[in-house]
Amino acid sequence: MTADVSPPVRPATLEDVAAVAGVSRATVSRVINGATTVDPALRRVVEEAVATTGYVPNRAARSLVTRRTDSIALVVSERERRPVAEPFVGRMFSDPHFGRVVGGVLDVLRPAGIQMVLMLADDEASRNQLLSYLRQGHVDGVVLISSHADDPLPALLHDTRLPAVLAGRPLRPSPLTYVEADQRAGAQMAADLLVSLGRRNIASIAGPQDRPAGQARLDGFLDSLAGHGIGEVEVAEGDFTHTGGASAMRKLLRDRPGLDGVFIASDLMALGALPVLLRAGRDVPGDVAVVGFDDSSAALACDPPLTTVRQPVEEMASEMARLLLKQIGKSGRPEPSVVFHPTLVRRESA
Structure with missing residues (x-):
């Protein structure tokens, strides 16, 4: 008795998407690679064809063309390690502010298909490790949450020429884009x-x-x-x-x-x-x-x-992510910094 062996299912190609959408292969490629010059109506047609065919982009091949990784680093920079009642990582994850920042950043990255890598820098060794990782091209840009005024990372990031956005105005003059509340x-x-x-x-x-x-x-x-x-x-x-x-x-x-x-x-x-x-x-x-x-x-x-x-933390974090993606799309040219206005919320303590 001969076993019934079904032929393997062939993955959908750009040509398949183009045939379903009724457009050229070049147009499909431009949509998938995020080109901003594609007509919105045409973009929707191509996106529907991608869903219909089940096409999955080959990210490795795409990165060779775009030179992008489709990932960014959220870097949390702390002071040098010192004896404390609660370790740095524990303090970070117990602080509701940090969770709100992560949520705001992901609200922008997820729809864009961008992954976020969380990285910590709290001494010279971890900073050097971080900079080595960044210089090797593992991410397209950085959102930096810096905790202290004399942090060397903003200047070091600028030297890497990698797109970067700071959470908060730095005390030292810096050409990097920042987002903060007043x-x-x-x-x-x-x-x-x-x-x-x-x-x-x-x-x-x-x-x-x-x-x-x-x-x-x-x-x-x-x-x-x-x-x-x-x-x-x-x-x-x-x-x-x-x-x-x-x-x-x-x-x-x-x-x-x-x-x-x-x-x-x-x-x-x-x-x-x-x-x-x-x-x-x-x-x-x-x-x-x-x-x-x-x-x-x-x-x-x-x-x-x-x-x-x-202070509208989620909105500020989303703006940081948007500004970073704009910089990445413009080959790293800084965007104007943004300052949000706080509001007073009255409850029962005053």
């Missing part, structure tokens, strides 16, 4: 609200002062209070973590026990700070009005729910 303006909103509520004994849990966002938020807050005639402000520096916020609040209560208003430079720090206030017998907002920054999931986890300054 941190100073957001902090000024927090100060103006506390003053409008009649608070005068005001303090702040600041973000790390070696980070651009930490500096900008504190400067904006203090400048606004000075404009209202309030020059004596107690400041405790935190580290943008839950435990850092709790520790900083205990310090504020020791140094300024009569405080009646607090600006906390991140919602995650506020999540740690509010229970300290409540355990000290201070009612929020009756005794102490509290304003945070970010409008992350931590703001709703606070008790009471946190009044906070919203």
